[in-house]
Amino acid sequence: MIHLPFRFLSATDSRSQSVASETLSALVTKKTKKQQRINWALGVLCLGWTGLLVGCSGSSTVATLGDWTVKSEFEGVARTGASNFVLNNIAYMGTGLDNKSQRLQDFWAYDPAKNAWTQKANYLGAARNFGVGFATSNNKGYIGTGINVNGDLLKDFYEYDPAANTWKKVADFGGTARYQAVSFAIGAKGYVGTGNDGNYLKDIWSYEPTSNTWAKVASYGGAKRVGAVSFVINNMAYVGTGNNNSTQQKDWYVYDPATDVWTQKLDFTTDQASIARSYGVGFAVGGKGYVTLGSGTSTGTTVWEYDPATDLWASLGAFEGAPRAYAIGFAIGNKGYVTTGGSSLSAPYDDLWDFDPTIEQVL
Incomplete structure (x- = not known):
């Protein structure tokens, strides 16, 4: 009726x-x-x-743009708090925490053209979780920081050469040892900051591979935090969300490495309610950024699209896997990807999903 x-x-x-x-x-x-x-x-x-x-x-049915497709599940053990980077259209991922609370050292590569995973040389540093990763224009990837099996906070960093499938130690991170930091790369430099070293942090450091040195840059524009997300569009880094002393964050900032300045943008929010969160995933596809998942009072599985040209947020369907935090998000070509993570640290997943923002999702 x-x-x-x-x-x-x-x-x-x-x-x-x-x-x-x-x-x-x-x-x-x-x-x-x-x-x-x-x-x-x-x-x-x-x-x-x-x-x-x-x-x-x-x-x-109702259709909205942004569709998810399940892909070949991760072949390593299910985990939370892994680290990753992307090089030459291949995603690399390793470390993390399994369902028995054991820290991991294994390292894997995913090729979307083949929809297949390949195990690589184990990470050279100690087994860890909640570290960070980035890849720079020298065709090398880097992973460091985090927590080891003894609960010690770490600041060591290692470089991965995909051509040789080898690791080598590089200069320790320039800031204090920490976990749940945020990372990104712009051109020849990698950037790491925020996180927790026993206190919540907002400092940001850049790494120059040629000189193998770290330098402090402008601190994050918002509050201190852990579990933030980031993505890079047109050589500008967008960073936001996270947790500051148990308060979920929804502010959003952009970093310009040319001027070393953070500029506040429109909060990550809607007219209806705050969607602040921590431990979510972020990636950029086609000149727009996407944020989803994580933990928070109203997090859910909605995918949020950020347009830097208009400084506006819009919802784009929903992630079709199980809700989760501590997952890995990355982009290759015209698609975003989400894998691992868990409903809790002791309940990890090993599924892999890709996201196409141009295809309709039927709800």
Whole structure:
């Protein structure tokens, strides 16, 4: 049954019509006649509106842009808090925490052209979780920081050469040992910052592979935090969300390495409610950024698209796997990817999904 969004007003008394009512009809006021004309007009409008609804009722689905497809599941053990980077259209991922709370050292590569995983040389540093990774224009990848099996915070860093499938130690991270930091790369430099060294942090450091040195750059523009997300569009890094002393964050900043300046952008929020979160995933595809998953009071699986040209957020469907935090997100070509993570640190996943923002998702 279709319920029309109008409440019709009666032009006459609703009681049974009798001779007495016929007599009363002669006494109808001008106001009542006017109401009758209004009701008649509304009735005509509703008939047209009803026809439109009936015409649409043949389909019970709603479509929105942004569709997810399940891919070849990760071949290593399921995990949370892994580290990753992308080089030459291949995603590399390793370390993390398994369902027995054991830190991991294994390292894997995913080729989307083959939809296949290949195990690589184990990470050279100690087994760890909650480290960071990035890849620079020298065709090398880097992983460091995090927590080891003894619960020690780490600041060591290692370089991976995909051509030789080898690791080597490089200069320790320039800041304090920490975990749950954020990282990104712009051109020849990698950047690491925020996180927790026993206190929440907002400092940012850049790494130059040629000189093998770290340098402190401008600190993050917002509050201190752990579990933030980042992505890079047109050589500008966008960073936001996270957790600051148990308070979920929704602010959003862009970093320009040319000027070493952080600029605040529109908060990661909607008109309806805050969607602040931590430990989510972020990636950039086609000049736009995407954020989803994580932990927070209203996090859910909605995918949020950020357009740097307009500084606006919009929802784009929903992640089709299980809700999770501590996952890995990355982009290759015109698609984004999400893998691992868990409903908790002790309940990890090993599925892999790709995201195409140009295809309709049927809800």
